[in-house]
Amino acid sequence: MRLIRLACGLGAALACTAVPVAVLAQDACPNRGQLDTLYCDRDGDLVADAPTDPAKWKDPGTLVWAYTPVEDPAVYANIFKPFTTHLEACVGKKTVYYPVQSNSAEIEAMRSGRLHFGGFSTGPTGFAVNLAGAVPFAAKGTAANVRGYNLLAIVKASSPFQTLADLKGKRVAHTSPSSNSGNLAPLVLFPAQGLKPNDDYKPLMSGGHDKSVLGVNSGDYDMAAVAGDVFERMGVRGTIKPAEFRVIYKSPLFPTSSFAHAHDLKPDLAKKLKDCFFSFRFPPEMVKEFNGDDRFFPITYKKDWAVVRDVAEKSGTPYNKAAYDAESKREADAAAKKAAEKAKQAPAQAPKPQ
DSSP states (O other): OHHHHHHHHTTOHHHHHHHHHHHHHHTTSSOOTTSOTTOOOTTSSSSOOOOSSGGGOBOOSEEEEEEOOSSOHHHHHHHTHHHHHHHHHHHOSEEEEOOOSSHHHHHHHHHTTSOSEEEEOTTTHHHHHHHHOEEEEEEEEOSSOBOEEEEEEEEETTSSOOSGGGGTTSOEEEOOTTOIIIIIHHHHHSGGGTOOBTTTBOOEEOSSHHHHHHHHHHTSOSEEEEEHHHHHHHHHHTSSOGGGEEEEEEEEEEEOOEEEEETTBOHHHHHHHHHHHHHOBOOHHHHHHTTTOOEEEEOOHHHHTHHHHHHHHHTTOOSSHHHHHHHHHHHHHHHHHHHHHHHHHSOOOOOOOO
């Protein structure tokens, strides 16, 4: 009924009569769980099934993919170039890497059909599954297992802070509301360590894990909650000197970013894509960048993301449309604020000669 009221509120009389028919058709789905009404989960694996009508399967001439913007998106265009080249030859289709600027932009691109597969960071994976029909099937790893990561609470090595409880009333950076290690896990895990977000401090959203790390380094933040794998990669690249930081809290292991394809890819194409993922072995530069990972390891959303879904529920931020809309608005507001600040800092243009 909420969808019907939305259509009528837009003043579209025709839509008011048409929407209930669409809703009734969608409700013919025997099981949907938390998925958006565009999708159905008949087999109970928590992800969208492929359309039952073969006419709705997608078999694009060019495959478009993206990787989560946990750091500067431009960094990964070159890092993933050998992989993109491998996919193009293995799948037999032109394959294009598209750098996205936000989690919501990546999710919306898959929902609208412009993105055929992508890497989603841990927290936003749930939104991608429920709202964009993403089907996670792989994560970075080794022959032994999938790669995990820890939530780290980092401070400057020269700071006086030794435990989380020491940060009451201080400047603490989170990354974005949908981030697992950057926001949701701290909400659930920090209170047991004597520090309650939103009560003992007001989380300052930095916009990214790398921005949080650099903010601690520059003194903008006293502490930051960040993903351990991002912190390690920044050290490997030489962006930071790890010895200048101190880790005062380390969480249990979480799964790292998922790789997912759109639910409506032609099944044969989806299978071929997965086979090509699993046959790829990372070249030395990728192994170095991803902390020893050398391949993609098979995963399922139902099993491997159970702990992440649990954190989302316990933090009061389930993977639903309301939470996603709030996060999208926050990202858009932050981008607008950044653009306005950049415009203010730009030097005034010199007057044109008469």
